[in-house]
Amino acid sequence: MSSPSWLNIHPESPFSLANLPFGIISQQSSVARRAAVAVGDYAIDLLQLSQGRVFDDEPQLKEHSGVFSEPTLNAFAALGRCLHQQYRLFIRDLLLEETSKPTLLKGNPELQRRAILPLQDVITHVPMAIGDYTDFYAGINHAYNVGVLFRGPDNALQPNYLHLPVGYHGRASSIQVSGAPVYRPKGQMLPAPGAKTPVFASSKKLDIELELAAFVCKNNDQGMPIPVNDAHNHIFGYVLMNDWSARDIQAWEYVPLGPFNSKNFATTISPWVVLADALEPFRTSLPGAPGNGKLLPYLQQGNADIGFDIQLTVDLVVERQVFRISECNAQHLCFSFEQMLAHHTITGCPMRTGDLIGSGTISGKDETSLGSLLEMTKNGQEPINPGMGLTRMFLEDGDEIVLNGFAGRSGGRVGFGDCRGRIAPART
Structure with a gap:
């Protein structure tokens, strides 16, 4: 079964375009913790997407995109389920072969280099600050x-x-x-x-x-x-x-x-x-x-x-x-x-x-x-x-x-x- 994404996503991957789970990552080269989405064998660095002004097309998403620079997902979670879904569907659109926004990521090799990271190269962390x-x-x-x-x-x-x-x-x-x-x-x-x-x-x-x-x-x-x-x-x-x-x-x-x-x-x-x-x-x-x-x-x-x-x-x-x-x-x-x-x-x-x-x-x-x-x-x-x-x-x-x-x-x-x-x- 061919992938509907321009990224290579194995059909058996748990991180298909139907999923796009959120987590917190860092790297050996950049210990700062920030938000990411898992897709296939990759982590999409959401801080890089935010700094690359990818969310500027959608005023509501642009307004709240600062949450992706936080070291936990708490600020993102607190936005509520409506915005969670909007961000998830927006990111899915970016990754579709027939994306409605071809210039934002698919046609931007420099941003891809910064934002699309092999999962094997990132360090994952407890995603939330857990109070209870x-x-x-x-x-x-x-x-x-x-x-x-x-x-x-x-x-x-x-x-x-x-x-x-x-x-x-x-x-x-x-x-x-x-x-x-x-x-x-x-x-x-x-x-x-x-x-x-x-x-x-x-x-x-x-x-x-x-x-x-x-x-x-x-x-x-x-x-x-x-x-x-x-x-x-x-x-x-x-x-x-x-x-x-x-x-x-x-x-x-x-x-x-x-x-x-x-x-x-x-x-x-x-x-x-x-x-x-x-x-x-x-x-x-x-x-x-x-x-x-x-x-x-x-x-x-x-x-x-x-x-x-x-x-x-x-x-x-x-x-x-x-x-x-x-x-x-x-x-x-x-x-x-x-x-x-x-x-x-x-x-x-x-x-x-x-x-x-x-x-x-x-x-x-x-x-x-x-x-x-x-x-x-x-x-x-x-x-x-x-x-x-x-x-x-x-x-x-x-x-x-x-x-x-x-x-x-x-x-x-x-x-x-x-x-x-x-x-x-x-x-x-």
Whole structure:
């Protein structure tokens, strides 16, 4: 399938013209951080486009183009979804073979040299200044599987589970971009089943969590909830997320207030924010959702298609050998991100531009579609065998986990790029 762009974009690229995700880049030759868009194997430097007066053709875009010189996407996000879409479509037009603006970039070799950078030559960064981070637990199959492990099938889901999006407040300061090392955490844990006294040691049950996450773009005043059917206007875009978890530390600490040190040491996100409008064509229903008739009015969302059809994968990389250990779909959530925002703010909690909310672990219904090693190994009782004689209960030092995901077909993929992290030994 030929590309509709004058740039060479591989049909299987997650960064097609249907996508154009935004991120923050720097270079070895220019450490200043600035905004960019990913397309094919390139990053389009938006600061260079702004300085090259590319946006001057559109007065509204020209007025706000200074946001692309900022070291985060917060100022751009705060412009709101209407302007996000206008900039995205304008940049898409610049890149079309039949562009309506042929002199601005296609016919400007000097600006191309400055603004079109090979992705392999840029350094990506956490795209937003994140003030707060909340992780939900909306993966219904994951919640059921974990409940079965610890409470049995009759009590797997807690009585509140299908009435509200369960969540906990995470640690924003330990959110890191794809590629950053994940240091094995230390903490208190019980040395063996049935033990009563904890020991202090490096975690032996280091786990993954396959998640989607959304960035907030629009504030709400304290005391003013976000209505569920207006919540889409508060969502900037989406990333992949791995909420690394130390299951042995978690098992000891979580009573009575839930996760703490078992979750606060690292959370990895993909560097490119897929704008909310880019994912709208892939809306679909959530089969496990409780449905409006079972929800209190403030969580009843008007549209039946409240989720996304996004294919998700988890790869384990050991000594350069890649093993696919899970294939799943984002349809296995039971609450939408709009419902998560509505519930988060129903007390009047103020959200701020750059706040991050995670979906919780996404798992399918069969053994090949699980989003955590906790489920895959039944809490370390049954090792997985990815191939070549390799076995794993939980992650070992040197292991690398790569999450990936995309919606759409060849030639029009809307994807996130890698969300990867390699386990490094605990620091002393």
